[in-house]
Amino acid sequence: MTVQKTALTPSSRAEKPFLQRHGNKLYMIALSLFTIFWMLPIIWTLVTSFRPEIHIQANVATLIPNPFTTENWTYVLNSSKIPPGCSTARLSQSHIPSCNWPFAP
Amino acid sequence: MASISTGTSEKESFALSKAWRETLVGYAFALPFIILYAIFTLIPIIRGFWISLHKWELVGTNIQFLGASNYQRLLSDKLFWSSLEHTIFFVILSGPVLVVVGLLFALMLNRKIRGMGFFRTMFYMPNILSVAVVGLIFARVFAPDDGGLINAVLEQVGIESIPWTIDKNLAMPVIALTTVWWTVGFNMLVFLAGLQGIDESLYDAAKVDGANNWHLFRHITIPSLRRPMTFVMVLQVIASFQLFGQVDVITGGGPSGATRTIVYYIYERSFDFWQLGYGSAMAFILFIILFVLSMLQLRLQERDA
Numbered sequence: 425m426t427v428q429k430t431a432l433t434p435s436s437r438a439e440k441p442f443l444q445r446h447g448n449k450l451y452m453i454a455l456s457l458f459t460i461f462w463m464l465p466i467i468w469t470l471v472t473s474f475r476p477e478i479h480i481q482a483n484v485a486t487l488i489p490n491p492f493t494t495e496n497w498t499y500v501l502n503s504s505k506i507p508p509g510c511s512t513a514r515l516s517q518s519h520i521p522s523c524n525w526p527f528a529p
Numbered sequence: 530m531a532s533i534s535t536g537t538s539e540k541e542s543f544a545l546s547k548a549w550r551e552t553l554v555g556y557a558f559a560l561p562f563i564i565l566y567a568i569f570t571l572i573p574i575i576r577g578f579w580i581s582l583h584k585w586e587l588v589g590t591n592i593q594f595l596g597a598s599n600y601q602r603l604l605s606d607k608l609f610w611s612s613l614e615h616t617i618f619f620v621i622l623s624g625p626v627l628v629v630v631g632l633l634f635a636l637m638l639n640r641k642i643r644g645m646g647f648f649r650t651m652f653y654m655p656n657i658l659s660v661a662v663v664g665l666i667f668a669r670v671f672a673p674d675d676g677g678l679i680n681a682v683l684e685q686v687g688i689e690s691i692p693w694t695i696d697k698n699l700a701m702p703v704i705a706l707t708t709v710w711w712t713v714g715f716n717m718l719v720f721l722a723g724l725q726g727i728d729e730s731l732y733d734a735a736k737v738d739g740a741n742n743w744h745l746f747r748h749i750t751i752p753s754l755r756r757p758m759t760f761v762m763v764l765q766v767i768a769s770f771q772l773f774g775q776v777d778v779i780t781g782g783g784p785s786g787a788t789r790t791i792v793y794y795i796y797e798r799s800f801d802f803w804q805l806g807y808g809s810a811m812a813f814i815l816f817i818i819l820f821v822l823s824m825l826q827l828r829l830q831e832r833d834a
Contacts, residue, residue, distance in 0.1 A: 448642055455637070459651050465666045465710070466655070468678050472669075485681030 473497065581809035587800065599810035609811060611786065612794040615701065619790060620769040623705040627765055628758070630709060631716025636750075638717070639724045649721070653714035660711075664778025667707040668694070671779075694780050697787040704775050704788055711775075712768070716761050723757035724750070759830040763823050770819055791815055 443450070460467070467487075472480060473496050474489040556563075581600070584593040603609050638649050655663065670678045671693035680690040693703050731749050740748070773792040776782060782789040782797070789797075791811065799808030 451640070452642065452644065455648055459648055462710075463651060463654070465670050465678070468670070469666050480676075482676075485676050485678050 577809045580806055581813050583806045585806035587803040587805050599807050612789045612791045616770055616790045619772055623708050623769055624765050626709050627713055627716055628761055630713050632720050634717040635720030635724055655711050656714035660774030663711045664775055668779045671703045695784050697784050700780050700788045707775050719757045719761050723754045727753045763826050766822055767819055
């Protein structure tokens with residue numbers, strides 16, 4: 425029985441077409457590429473968060489943050505404390521001195 | 530004879546009182562929900578209708594009873610009709626795409642391969658973002674200048690920048706595309722649940738009878754997904770008619786009012802012009818439109834079933 429099995433397996437593998445043998449792998453590669461494409465807006469936003477503010481303002485889109493900086497993350501995590509009583513509407517109008525951007529750390 | 534009739538009526542009255550008792554117990558269990566539903570849903574709706582019959586400024590001052598005047602005014606308001614037109618255009622543009630793409634994604638991810646859970650999470654992920662975040666991302670992706678992602682890619686292949694959000698003909702498709710990216714994950718999830726509920730033996734039996742993949746899809750998958758399809762379509766139409774956040778963040782109703790939808794117009798009238806009464810009248814018209822459309826869809830689907 426064992427001999428029969430070992431004798432059959434290679435030949436049956438050889439008979440299988442390429443797509444059937446590697447179908448799942450190819451499917452996963454195609455799916456991964458499509459997932460990257462689908463997630464591109466989020467990836468791009470993440471990349472942008474590692475670019476200096478001055479480069480972002482210069483309106484130049486790139487997928488590689490060069491120069492790379494963590495200043496935006498540091499700013500968000502350490503110093504962007506919105507004073508109490510300042511809503512986003514007030515922030516956009518910024519006519520209230522204590523609500524003016526940037527806030528004191 | 531008399532005693533027999535008394536016995537029957539006693540039995541009947543007992544059965545009746547038992548039924549009543551059961552009904553009362555049922556209502557008693559439902560009472561907490563009914564009270565909360567009345568406080569937070571029914572009363573505000575009635576109050577909204579009451580406001581729509583008045584000239585009512587935002588802070589509740591200068592209140593005058595107008596009767597149906599606000600509703601009459603709607604008929605001759607060109608902006609109301611154009612915003613309704615824009616909303617219907619958006620529903621037509623995004624609705625079918627959301628259903629078809631949702632189904633395609635579900636079919637694509639309904640495989641028993643290791644790691645499929647990761648991909649399902651990835652495709653659902655945009656759905657957990659808030660509209661403000663999605664709006665900001667896509668405002669930059671479709672930025673009309675060279676800083677936008679799409680325009681940067683187009684520039685790389687030698688195509689001139691396209692003024693996505695400032696072109697009257699392109700602004701609404703951009704909003705629709707943003708909405709598809711943001712919300713299609715939910716539809717995918719509903720279809721995926723539907724697909725996983727289909728009995729595998731149906732496919733096996735059909736294969737034995739010589740059915741190919743298209744036959745399996747056409748005669749087993751699609752009919753089995755009728756209920757999820759109805760659910761998705763009804764929710765989609767309601768959600769699309771209520772489009773607001775994406776417009777507010779990406780285009781602000783522009784260019785030249787090309788993306789001013791009915792909810793955005795209600796917001797403008799109520800909160801920018803302080804015309805809460807007129808805004809409420811429009812909200813009621815929208816409610817009636819949605820109610821009729823939902824009923825119509827459900828009836829059509831029932832008839833098909």
